[in-house]
Amino acid sequence: MDYDMDYEALGLKAGIEIHQQLDTREKLFCKCPTLLRDFDEHTGEFQRYLRATESEMGEIDRAAQEEMWQMRRFRYYTYDTTCLVENDDEPPAPMNREALDAALTVAKMLGMTPIRQVHMMRKLVIDGSNTSGFQRTALIAINGQVMEGCRIDTLCLEEEAAQRAGDSAFSLDRLGIPLVEITTAPCMHTPAEVQQAAEHIGMILRSTRSVKRGLGTIRQDVNISIRGGARVEIKGVQELNLIAEVVRREVIRQQHLLTIRDELNTRNASVDETVHDVTSLFSGTGSAILKRAPAVLAVRLRGYGGLVGREIQPRRRLGSEYADYARKCGVGGIFHTDELPAYGITADEVRSLFEHLQADDGDCIVIIAAGREKAECAARQVISRAAYALEGVPEETRRMLEDGSTAYMRPLPGAARMYPETDVLPVIIDTEHWESLVVPELLSGKAEQFADRLGLDPSLARQVAFSERLMIFECAVDAGVKPNLAARTLLGTLTELRRDGVQVENIADDALLQVMLAAEGGRVAKEALPELLRVVATGVPVEDAVSQTATAVTTDDLRAMVRHVLEDRADFIRGRGMAALGAIMGVIMKEVRGSVDGEVVSSVLREEMRSFLEEEKP
């Protein structure tokens, strides 16, 4: 794939929407904690149906209508940390002021103008992720700025949706956690710009220190279009470093779709609206899927031959798009003749299929095997998506796949999906309150400070400033721990221990501080810190752990010990030379009982052995 495209010439326009969970004590509309649980901890379960209702403007939203097709039953898990509000069995409590202030603080940092009177709205969402069938959301501020020349359109305060816990099951622990949604104008013109803007906004959010951290607590949606293409919204990009890749791949996809459109038009292609029943054609087939299906239906795409199988994104073909649309009807997937014979379908069967539909080589035939009703629904979906290939790029909401490619999710929502949340009273944001909000120092500013004043290496300073352990770092430095020791312990040591499977999250900040102070004061060797933390992570109090993890072994102690061991085994070493290193290493490690890092032991030992052998020479 060509990554050095001229995005300007392509007319790339992109914007982002960032959703960030707030780390408030209580949820947005009830007093439950904002605590995520394991699904298997759920204490209750209930099930509901959702249906689209006429919205304020008297029309049913297009996206909602598509969801409604599948009149689906949803199951919900409840916990001892959720209540009737999450169940949609109790009206919401008044808006959480802690969350509102956090959102306003972010707005202030982005140079936005607050809304005079905030009105909570109900945004229709009937995919089951909200028990009520809507997400509560309010516009808090407008018109800010991020980086050079990129406008922030809006900042909203919303409630987080429930987490999917299975096909039609949702877990209510996440529902109602406050969320800020920041939407930029479509003001970015290259994939790199999009990523930078996302990173910058992320940094600002973390600077408030009132946002949740960790995977899933921040999600980016990206809006992309190129000239001649269409607006596509890609949902749920969780890793920041994938954003640029997602944008690139969407540009590629839209370009391919436009090329395919032109080729189809040149070929005079068209879509035959007839759905053919070809069940009998496959009565003796060796394909398990076709054999098992109650109905096998076929659709003829005139002039589409070879194009349905064409790759439009890494590992995605035009046919993958058709399959996404078909799946909305509950079928597992589709077959198309560009990829046949395969999957147990023989060349003979393909030939008779072409004959039966009076199709020729330039055509492509799509096969759907499922229950009759589902198959018919899927066939209609394929026809409508295939017909759109003649026009170009459909406006869609898409979801990101693991590698940065995307799959169709639903049509872009129309505008008519909001109406007032009448159970929540409007809130006035008065000037006095707005002005009283303290804007925290940016993390990027902190990083500079750490480098300048504390003498940290600039990249380490940045790491510290952006890390979740910023607060404890500052505490430690204030308490007299050397900045380098604090930074290395909090970033290096803890990360390595976590990789080793140590449950470092069990170590309280207070314990971390004590451990670092013990090292700073020389009560334990710095080399013993990993071992000490390992013990503390199992729940042993720091003081006990310090006395347990051997007495402090300083480098001088170690050197003396090594010297002693070498002298004891002088003959052995003389005989073997440096080859004795491995054996001696084992002896010393046993002696220090793991309280000194192996690498330290090995380097000290190496030095001492060299000088020992040196001295022995006549």
Added chain:
Amino acid sequence: MELTGTCITERDGMIVIKLDNGYNIGVDPSACRWLERPEAAAPRLAEVLQDPALPGIAIISTGGTIASRIDYRTGAVTSQFNADDILRAIPRLAAIAHYRTHQVCNILSENMNPSIWQELAHGVYDAIKNGAEGVIVTHGTDTMAYSAAAISFMLDTPVPVIFVGSQRSADRPSSDNVMNALSSAAAATSPLGEVAVVMHGSPSDDWCAIHRAVRVRKMHTSRRDAFQSMGMPPIGRVGYPDLDVSLDMEARLRRTGEPLLQDRIEERCALLQFYPGMPPSLPDAFDGCRGLVIAGTGLGHVSTTWTPVLRGMIEDGATVVMTSQCMHGRVCDRVYDTGRDLLKIGVVEGEDMLPEVALVKLMWVLGQTRDQEEAAAMMRADLRGEIRRCSAHGL
């Protein structure tokens, strides 16, 4: 910076504007500039199609959240739709029956009163006289149990009269109105032949309970399954989404014959909940009442300081009925002295009647007779299933 949107309303000194992005915001009137007045778009109403081959059902609406709409003047959800709108909102109803709709009133159920019960009873009676094979009454849930009990006493019905409402407003995709309404239609076309309340049987959308009107109580402020049968199981259930109706052995069944309307009511009745230390001057304030129901403590007691006041009321011709604030179990004033004193002065034991059902019944009984003895006898007798001969084991 300028934003454009549609002005929705002016409230509390703020102009509420719906922005083009769908959000509402409130702004100071001085910050607004009027651009134009858009033409009001007429709502596109779908036609209501009915199958006359199906059973004929009357839907009588009184308002309430089974049919609600947003009021932009106050921002509150109010009852606004008539019964036609219910059919439009719940198309599957058309597969169960064909409907005639009649609106008795359009009020919030807290504004219900005995004279509207009478209008409602007339409406239901007329519908049955005109051949309805069942009647659905849509009602706000707050006072639905009172109205259902009232109709139960005023109207002896050969066909089902089903009260139904919703706990979550009908404008939301999760509203219980659809399932409750469909279940009520299933119950109204079933072999049932009494007044009942049909509402969610559990927090899930899996079944609706059919409750006897005179044994049901709203036991939760907000849950979908707020309505519970007291001292007996529900008289039936409606499965969802299959809408299969199963009736308990105890349910009264559909009969041939005419409905009997006895709608006279004595409104000068009251219900008092006794609390420790409640001064005797309080019941005294009800002087002039023809009937008084007391929700007493435990087995049916009030402070001995009340005895003279109650005696005076009874001597003046009022009927005083004792029920219990325990909600579960039967009144028995023969165990303790206080109770025996109450019986001596002529207080009527309300057996295991729910206090509010006893109130509604007393209003109706005193509308039928002015004779104290006869009224007492009627209060003690089981007329509509409101008194259980035997008390159930569980709560």
